[in-house]
Amino acid sequence: MNKTLGIVLVAVGLIGLAWGSFTYTTSEKVLDIGPIHATRQQTHNIPLPPIAGALALIGGVVLLVASRKQ
Numbered sequence: 879m880n881k882t883l884g885i886v887l888v889a890v891g892l893i894g895l896a897w898g899s900f901t902y903t904t905s906e907k908v909l910d911i912g913p914i915h916a917t918r919q920q921t922h923n924i925p926l927p928p929i930a931g932a933l934a935l936i937g938g939v940v941l942l943v944a945s946r947k948q
Contacts, residue, residue, distance in 0.1 A: 884941030891935025899925040 901923050909916035 880941050880945040884938045884945060887934045887938030887941065889938075891931045891933070891938055894926045894931025894934060895928060897926070898928065898931075899923055 901921055903919050903921050905917050905919050907915070908918045
């Protein structure tokens with residue numbers, strides 16, 4: 879269990895450090911009059927602090943080392 883969690887944390891930490899943020903798009907209905915429909919797509923950017931990626935990476939390495947000693 880600890881080994882799997884460690885691998886996941888290492889992967890998440892590396893991805894967080896490599897990209898630094900993730901983006902997603904939402905659609906919002908702007909106009910809806912009879913047969914006329916208009917939507918607007920808005921892009922949202924969520925930054926990931928580098929310290930979070932580093933902490934996940936360090937935590938994953940610690941779990942992997944601890945599971946190896948057992």
